[in-house]
Amino acid sequence: MSFEYSQKTLDLMARLNAFMDEHIYPNEGRFLAEVAEGDRWQPTQIIETMKDKAKAAGLWNLFLPESEHGAGLTNLEYAPLCEIMGRVLWAPEVFNCSAPDTGNMEVLARYGTEAQKEKWLKPLLNGEIRSCFAMTEPEVASSDATNIASSIVRDGDEYVINGRKWWSSGANDPRCKIFIFMGKTDPDNPSRHSQQSMILVPRDTPGVTVLRHLPVFGYDDAPHGHAEIVFDNARVPVTNMLLGEGRGFEIAQGRLGPGRIHHCMRLIGLAERALEKMCKRTLSRVAFGKPVAAQTVTLERIAESRILIDQARLLTLKAAFMMDTVGNKIAAKEIAMIKVAAPNMACQVIDWAIQAHGGGGVTDDFGLSYAYAQARTLRLADGPDEVHRNAIGKMELSKYVARDQLQAYVASSRVSRS
CATH class of the missing domain: 1.20.140.10 (Butyryl-CoA Dehydrogenase, subunit A, domain 3)
Structure with missing residues (x-):
């Protein structure tokens, strides 16, 4: 078992460290100042400017192993790069390597249809929009995900979605355009792990209401944030289902x-x-x-x-x-x-x-x-x-x-x- 970094990773580490030294560390104060000015939930200019620099430097989508979209790195190769980005809490977004977008992009890349990829994965990969993963619920112990009670019911060519979610990271961000929602399509299935499904819910779907942001020890984590959301008879096309009913787990x-x-x-x-x-x-x-x-x-x-x-x-x-x-x-x-x-x-x-x-x-x-x-x-x-x-x-x-x-x-x- 060898943990020696590949030459590709060493080169990326050197470039990433240089970028952090030149652009990230000197601007930590500026980032905080921009968040504090005016509407805290608006994107900061400093990050948007740095995204272009990161793209130009070839330090974009480093997390995604598929070389077609990302850097083609293994988990072992990505580890030291992710560590470097983690030294500043907001830095991963500069390189389009921040949660929950990374996980959501991986879901779309692995399980999405070509139409879903074109509509949602492509702008996420380009850093044009952000996303949210809506899984945890306030009414149940969500540490046991089989408890999730939100419903996804088919009605003709649509699914009707009802439920309340919270700790849905990124939902407060005005750039958030898509939710990956987990709920039950078959609550009576004898297999508790086959009751759940995941479906794509556009942020502007009627019936979707972001109730509030949830601070952590008093920090609102703006402009990203973590939200409590109500889905009240929200309707989406059946083509928004990911992979198929019962495959949420x-x-x-x-x-x-x-x-x-x-x-x-x-x-x-x-x-x-x-x-x-x-x-x-x-x-x-x-x-x-x-x-x-x-x-x-x-x-x-x-x-x-x-x-x-x-x-x-x-x-x-x-x-x-x-x-x-x-x-x-x-x-x-x-x-x-x-x-x-x-x-x-x-x-x-x-x-x-x-x-x-x-x-x-x-x-x-x-x-x-x-x-x-x-x-x-x-x-x-x-x-x-x-x-x-x-x-x-x-x-x-x-x-x-x-x-x-x-x-x-x-x-x-x-x-x-x-």
Whole structure:
């Protein structure tokens, strides 16, 4: 198992780092200032300008493995690039590599019809529009996706959609033109994993109402945002169905594997930036007669941060390697492991960085409080820690007991707990 980066990746890393140095880091303050001016939900001029520069530099759609549309990179080749972009929370959008668009573009590229690709994938690939993934619901525990209660009912040449969604990232953005909506087309199907479907719902469909944005620890994440949405008898053509009725879980698994590991890659970059800030801050501040960096507790936290980041990176690279070589299904345990490890690692490293900055750490002056809010959210997004840990535990136990015995054991433990 070799994690040595290919020459193609090394070249892209050098170009991407140069772009970040020239265009991204110097404009972090300008981005915040533009968001704060006027309508916070309007796109920023700085990002729109940088998109053209990224295209010209050949740093566009790096996430997409299909060479026809993207850079043709494997997951292992993309990992260090995604990490570099993750050092600044808004940077991935500059390169058209931001969630949820990356996952939605992969869904359309893999499962969309030619007509769906022409209408929605093409403008997404060009960065002309943005998109939203509408899956989680406020009325049910959406950590168990089979609970999803929204309905998709066929009526002649149309589907009628009803339901309430929330944490639908990107729906507040005026550039958002299309939702990928998950709901039940066959609620009575004996197979709970065959009840769901995914369908394309244009943002301007009558009956679609964005109720509010949902702040995270007080941050609205404008102009991107996360929304609560009502779908009230919204009608779309039957041609908007993705792949076919009852195949929603199949699509979800194809989408969430890469999406989860992309989040982890970006978090490693975010944690690296926090460690960098912690080191610089503690070297420049003196307390009790010596630099804060010389205090034993600080040295321990810096050392532990280095260990945690490198551990998470190696586990992420292993998961990426397995996704490339044996496929997402066999790599399910490694994907689940990194989805637990990376957000927890980032939360800890950022927390130590906040502590090292004293009162300044909890302000917006150093970007650490916002970084923590983002990292903490990812212990819930794309499946909470508890769900992934349960899956990992079951996969580990399956080495020692037969599948039917394991299922019986889990079922009996549920009864005893009740």
